[in-house]
Structure formats: structure tokens, C-alpha cells
Amino acid sequence: MTDTVRVAMWSGPRNISTAIMRAFENRPDAVVVDEPLYASYLVRTGIEHPAREAVIASQPTDPAAVLAELSRPLPAGCRVHYAKHMAHHVARGSDLSWTLGFRNVLLIRDPAEVVASYVRSRESCKPQDIGLEQQRWLLELWDEQGIEVPIIDAGEFLRAPEAHLRWLCDWLQIPFSERMLSWPPGPRASDGVWAPHWYAAVWASTGFQPWRPRESALSEHDAAVAEACRPAYEAMHARRVRVEHRLAADR
Numbered sequence: 001m002t003d004t005v006r007v008a009m010w011s012g013p014r015n016i017s018t019a020i021m022r023a024f025e026n027r028p029d030a031v032v033v034d035e036p037l038y039a040s041y042l043v044r045t046g047i048e049h050p051a052r053e054a055v056i057a058s059q060p061t062d063p064a065a066v067l068a069e070l071s072r073p074l075p076a077g078c079r080v081h082y083a084k085h086m087a088h089h090v091a092r093g094s095d096l097s098w099t100l101g102f103r104n105v106l107l108i109r110d111p112a113e114v115v116a117s118y119v120r121s122r123e124s125c126k127p128q129d130i131g132l133e134q135q136r137w138l139l140e141l142w143d144e145q146g147i148e149v150p151i152i153d154a155g156e157f158l159r160a161p162e163a164h165l166r167w168l169c170d171w172l173q174i175p176f177s178e179r180m181l182s183w184p185p186g187p188r189a190s191d192g193v194w195a196p197h198w199y200a201a202v203w204a205s206t207g208f209q210p211w212r213p214r215e216s217a218l219s220e221h222d223a224a225v226a227e228a229c230r231p232a233y234e235a236m237h238a239r240r241v242r243v244e245h246r247l248a249a250d251r
Contacts, residue, residue, distance in 0.1 A: 004074055005172050006081045008102035010138060012131025013086060014117035015109045016154045018202045019209075021084040023165060023180040025190060030080035034192040036066045037089035044091065050197040058193045067098050080174055087131035087138060096138070100145055103172055106135050108236050109154040111229040112216040119222055121198070127228045136232040153240045158211035163243040182207040 007024070011017035018034075025032040039059035042052055049055070060066050074081055083102070090096060114130045127133055142149045150171060157164045162181055169176040185206050187195060195203075218226060 004079050004081060005174055006070070006083070006102050007172065008083050008085055008099060008104045009107055010085045010087045010104060010131075010135060011107040012088065012109065012114060012135065013129070014114050014121075015107055016157065016208070017084050017086075017107055018199060019205065020107070021082065021190075022183045022188075022202065022205075023208075024080065024082040025188065026179045026183040027080060027177050028179070029078050029174075030082055031074055031078050032082045032084065032190050033070065034084055034190055034195075035086055035089065036070060036083060037063065037085060038192060038194070040066060041086075041089035049194070051194050054193045063094075063098075070102075080172075087134035088128060090134060090138070092134070092137055096141060099138070099141070100147060104138075104142060104147070104149045105168070106139065106149060106151045106236060107154060107157075108132065108135065108151060108233060108240070110216075111226040111233050112218065112223075113155075113214045114229075115222050115226045116214065116216045116218055119218075125222060125225050127225055130225075130229060132229040132232040132236075136236060139236065151236050151240045153237055155211055156240065156242075158208060160243060161208040164241065167241060167243045 009017060009020060021032050021034065024030045036059060039056045039061045040063050041047075042049060042056055043061045060069065070081070070083055087106075111130060111132055114132075115125055118125050118130060122129075139149060139151075150168070152164060152168070165180050166176045169180075183206060185204055187199070187203055191199060216226075
């Protein structure tokens, strides 16, 4: 088991993607990278985000340069490279054939929960901001190429983190490590420069928080955004990973 495993986890914002990045970073054989396409996205769209200029200065803005960095050899003793991606950082119509060289995984969350969390940090929200539309057409690309891509639902993951992580490690053909279930609190050198604006909960965490129902009281506009994204969510949710732990609980 010496071959490098390069994982691309595609999420939307306000999900558990940073916590899962922590889980992989806590493995002794893994290197992680945090949202490597963020600067490229900000330059391409012109959108205003917290720490925009700092983000742009911290990363390559040319996707080709990003890919080169994602493909670098790993340090001695490491064979797992884990990239946390935001699906809305890529543009439909761009050449995404480079994704075919990675072990892609989709991380989805109910859009009402995503929007409710998103608007607590941002003044407005549009369907293209939360990544579900982009996740669906990324999946269409991979389906066309006959590439297997597991879909993990955040709500179900939090009901059984260990079972899902064991399943994912088995799919990746890497050994599961108990160290993936907990980590020291605080920031990491690998965190993006945007972390002070978004990562307070993760910095305070030492593991995955138990699942709990979320309040999703939305304005009329925000509810419409969530409903516009629901067909994409439901289509992917129907194909989600169902680990044995969850199947037993559902019966």
C-alpha cells in the first residue's frame, strides 16, 4: 500500500467539510489542503468575501497552478493527500477534466439548513452560493466518464461518524485510524487565511458534534433559494452512501 491516494472532497459552504478535513489531517500519513480554488473563484467572479485580498494573495489564482500544487509529491511517510473543495468555486463550462485524476467525494447537506446557516454570516444568498447546483453537474461529468463517486449526507454522517469514516477509508483503500475521530482544538497552519471569519466552531471542537435538529426559519426569499436547490439535493441524496450502522438503525 504505497501508492498515493489523492482525495477531492467537494462540499458547499456551511457544512462539516472543515471537520472532516481535521479528521484526515489528524492521520499520521496524511497531508491536507484547504479550499485551493478559493482565490481563483474570487478573481473570476469579483465577488466580495471577508478577507478577499488576503485570500487572493495567499493562493495561486490560475487553476493550472493550483492543479500543479495538488499534484506535488508528498512528504516522506505520507500517502494520503486530502483536498477540501467548495463546489461553487468551479465554473460550469470550464475544463474540469483534471478532476478525473482524483478520488472525488461529494458532501451534501439539506439546503434549508445550509441557507439558514449561510445567511447568519452573509447578507444575502443565491442558489449558486451554496454549491448544490455545482455538485450536481460535477456528478453528471463524472457519471459520463463512468467514475464512481460516493455521496455523503452530513446529517447522516453526524449520526454515525465512525461508521462513515470506516466506509470511506475502505473505499479509498487506506486503513482507518482512530485518530480521525478526535483532534486538538485550535487553528492549524493548513487553515486558509479566511479561517478567523468562518472556523470558530471548528477551532473550538475536539471531534464531530452529535447530530441535532436545526432551526431553519427562513425569510420568503431564503426559503425560495433553499427550494430552488432542493431538486439537486434530493437527486444526490437518493444516491448517498448508506453505511451498515445507518441501515440497521433505519429498520
